[in-house]
Amino acid sequence: MTSEAPLVLVVEDEPQLRRILRLTLEANGMRHMEAVNAAEAINRIQEQRADLIIADLGLPDRDGIEVVRAARALTDVPIVVLSARSQELDKIAALDAGADDYVTKPFSTGELLARLRVGLRHAASRVSGTSQHVFKVGELEVDLLGRDVFVRGAPVHLTPIEYRLLVALIDRAGQVVTHSELLKAGWGHGKLDQQHYVRIYVTGLRRKLELDPARPQYLLTEIGVGYRLRAEL
């Protein structure tokens, strides 16, 4: 990432929402540009390099998921989609099409900004080719070189599948990771009828990592979509 303020493309047809996003982004030191429909969004992405894209899934001319797909074909910048609640299938479709994360409307701008920062951070470490060798959140510490996991300083033994799932979540810390991505990470395939494998192993992981597995602090469930490992508490 350049030292310049990041440039955010907002793809949103609702003028008031565009206005809120503009004010929020400016207040948080980001530059912004706008597109009011899918066609304009794709033009914008071709014309000028944005550092991040916020795309509403409900656009007047085309499905927002198509914007995500088209954008992903052109650029690898983070894409965060805005979607309504109880549209889990749309969220999964957007993630499969290449979105990095989503925010459910009505969203607090704090939540949105947190997602944007996580996206920018992942993009930055991808560009610089550097990734941390130690992941740390709360009292959970993972040494990715030594493959060691510590909770409250004490070593924890994970099975190989549990470890692969944890690493996949760390790679995308702070972002949602879908069941099929985790199936691929843990078992090498994404057969959707085996999603319950992931759920059982994640439950096992929680029992090893969380203080109270029924009230997880680190490994959050996004029901119907996947899991999110908190990047910070």
Next chain:
Amino acid sequence: MVTRPLIVVRVAHFAMALLVVVACTVLNWLLIRWLTPTDVAMVYLLGVMVTAVYYERPVSIVAALLSFLAFDLFFVPPTLTLRFGSTQYLITAVVLLIVGLVTSALASRVRREAQTAARAELAANEERIRSSLLASISHDLRTPLAVIAGSASSLRENAERMSLEQQNQLLEIIYQGSLSMSTEVSDLLEMTRLHTGRVTLDRQWYPLEELVGAALERCRAVVGTRAVTVDLPQEMCQLNVDGVLIEKLFVNLIENAALHTPADTPIEIAATREQNMLVVAVRDRGPGLPPGTEELIFEKFERGARTGLSSGSGLGLSICRAIADLHGAAVTARNRPEGGAEFTVRLPLERAPQMPAST
């Protein structure tokens, strides 16, 4: 009243008329030794009546004519010849026809009346739902809207005369009001979706721990700092359910407990196995339910009059009921002997799929 044209009447009905006549003929044929010609005609009469009760007029006319033909052909000597010229059995033909016509007229009037009554009841029912829906919308959406508009206009007009603290209070009121409206609208949509039968369950295997954990995470803000204890069976319990809906069910029960009890009282979530049922209870230490309302609170738009603390749409619990019904589960409420309310969900447990050998 619109009469249906003959061609629209289903061919199947005419086939049934033919079948009835054939059945009567066979019956008469078998019993002919014991029957007088009048008895034979009576059997046909019965057939025509039965046909006329169930089918429209054209079908009963056909049944009457076929019956007369069969009677004439097989039972009036000389048999196997038609003798239209004879007046002897003309009366039989006319009576068959009249009975068919009168019966079908009476039966179709009864059918029409039943249909009209059913339609009227359906309309009344829809009207009742619509009016309570409107009442609910007008109260539950207009109240937060009034609060939001009021706070916003106060900020716009008086901001310079207010302290930052006062301004922030108004902003918080606007934010909370809009969140509650948003919940309201989602609940209304969810309720409509669940009750119009447009929901297909996406059943998958979920560990109970995950469903409860996800629900608690979503209730974080409502629950606040109060003590929440979770007591689940140690061995992993898997449920074959629509995870999004069951999470919603738990969220609604937890929110219900949080909204209707004082902020410093604890909430307990406990699950136990009972034979092939999983029983999940959400218990509170609030004022409990008014006696006799344990079932009523699951009705649509029934707002808890439990305390002055209540807010929320009054749809939450009826959404729980609808979700439970879809899963073949039961959700019930009772007052705890030691004080507070207890909401219980009984979910059927099925044999969970085996995991492949772990690596």
